[in-house]
Amino acid sequence: MAVKSQEERSIANEDDILDVRNSVKRVTALLNFSLVNQTKIISAASELARNTLEHGKGGKSIIQLVTEPERIGIRLIFEDTGPGIPDLARALEDGYSTGRGMGLGLGGAKRLMDDFDIESKENEGTRVTVTKWTEKN
Ligand SMILES: Nc1ncnc2c1ncn2[C@@H]1O[C@H](COP(=O)(O)OP(=O)(O)O)[C@@H](O)[C@H]1O
């Protein structure tokens, strides 16, 4: 099966979150991530997509294949033009939620992935970028 090096979609409803999950699943399987790691990446993608929808008022996701000499990875970018996050450190704490959530999504995604980056500006929006790596095969 062919893999495009980048897949972008808007996140505007629950079905879009399912689509993100399915795309991430397909790409992680193609890259031969272990089943445990596939599950971790899908979980992180779900949490971040849900944040984009619920906290960010919708936005988009970008799934990228990234290649380096010794390793290959999947990079997920979630961005929105929502309210932004005033206190990033606090938002990353387990149990902190401004909604009705468990407050485990951001910290969880950080733990489940290898690289984690978040940029956010109040009243402008949020972009979360996460990557997980595996050996080339
Ligand atoms: N894309 C986003 N835009 C605005 N705020 C966000 C975004 N993502 C996360 N947040 C803020 O960070 C908090 C923690 O996020 P998270 O750990 O996923 O917990 P939960 O989603 O259960 O509230 C959220 O309650 C929200 O205040």
Ligand SMILES: [Mg+2]
């Ligand atoms: Mg969340």
